[in-house]
Amino acid sequence: MSKLLGYILSILGLIIIVLSFNTSRLPIPAAITPAYVMIAGICLVILGIVFIMNKPKSSSKISQSSEEVPIYQGEGKSRKIVGYQKSR
Numbered sequence: 001m002s003k004l005l006g007y008i009l010s011i012l013g014l015i016i017i018v019l020s021f022n023t024s025r026l027p028i029p030a031a032i033t034p035a036y037v038m039i040a041g042i043c044l045v046i047l048g049i050v051f052i053m054n055k056p057k058s059s060s061k062i063s064q065s066s067e068e069v070p071i072y073q074g075e076g077k078s079r080k081i082v083g084y085q086k087s088r
Contacts, residue, residue, distance in 0.1 A: 003052055006053075009044050010052070020041060070084055
């Protein structure tokens with residue numbers, strides 16, 4: 001959900017940045033300069049990127065036990081893990 005919000009904010013920020021070059025299309029008061037509109041668009045893009053890059057915290061993580069060691073079959077680079085064994 002947060003990635004979707006990030007993409008939406010980034011796209012909205014890019015649209016605002018593009019529209020800041022021609023402020024006659026934007027319904028804003030004359031006291032707000034195009035520089036302020038561009039800064040707001042840049043802030044939205046940065047906020048969207050933060051939401052996109054944020055990794056969700058999973059509550060169902062499986063942690064590996066340090067007691068288990070792999071059992072290998074084969075020699076050298078062609079060996080494969082065939083199972084795990086509890087260490088003593």
